[in-house]
Amino acid sequence: MKMMQWGAAALALGLVHFAVPAEAAGGKTLETVKARGVLNCTGHDGSYLGFAEVDDKGNWKGMDIDLCRAVATAVFGDPAKLKIVPISWAQRWPSLQSGDIDIVIKASGGTLSRDTELGLQFSMSYYLGTTKVMAHKELNLKSLKDAQGGTICIPAGTTIEQQVAAYSPEDRNQA
Structure with missing residues (x-):
């Protein structure tokens, strides 16, 4: 069982990339982590089922x-x-930039603006998800357009928030 856990850890490291401060490429973050003797990594401030709870x-x-x-x-x-x-x-980006955390592993998307404006270094994704909107079946919605005047609950400060805000059924050409 122990070997399986170590094997899974090695596989994860081979397949997974994360967001780290750009200076990490030069080794400063790694030096700091080693000197401290512990890695500060992101959790969640509530419950993010299946990811961090x-x-x-x-x-x-x-x-x-x-x-x-x-x-x-x-x-x-x-x-x-x-x-x-x-x-x-x-809090994830300011915490990374300030050094309160060493690495963000928090189902976060890498974007050009996060690379350039925030000075972060992203690499390949470890999880690919889509943006979905759910509603109670009895509302009988066929599309988001049918939900006009409704409320959508999403995590603040995420790219999902930006995606949903950018989508406006009134502005889209419906064929």
Whole structure:
């Protein structure tokens, strides 16, 4: 079982890339992490089921948390050398830039503006998701256009927020 966990960590490191400060390419972030003796990685300030959540015993779990452990294992050889820092979506970039966290593993999209304006370094995605809108079946909606005047709940500070705000059924040509 232990070998399987280590194998999964190694596989994750081979397939996964993250958002880190641009200076990380020069090694400053890695030097800081090694000197501190612990990796500060993103958690969530609520519950993000399947990605970053706290179980009934107070332990962090989820895909993002497992990836944080994999990075800690790669750096220190020990997945326990990890501090999970619970932050909101809006806090992830300022926390990374300030050095409060060392790496963002938080289902976040890399964009050109985040690379250039925020000075972050993104790499390949580890999870690809789509933006979906759900409604109660009894509303009998066939498209988002049918939901005029409705409310959509989404996480603030995310690219999903931008995508939904940019989509306006009134402005689209309906064929």
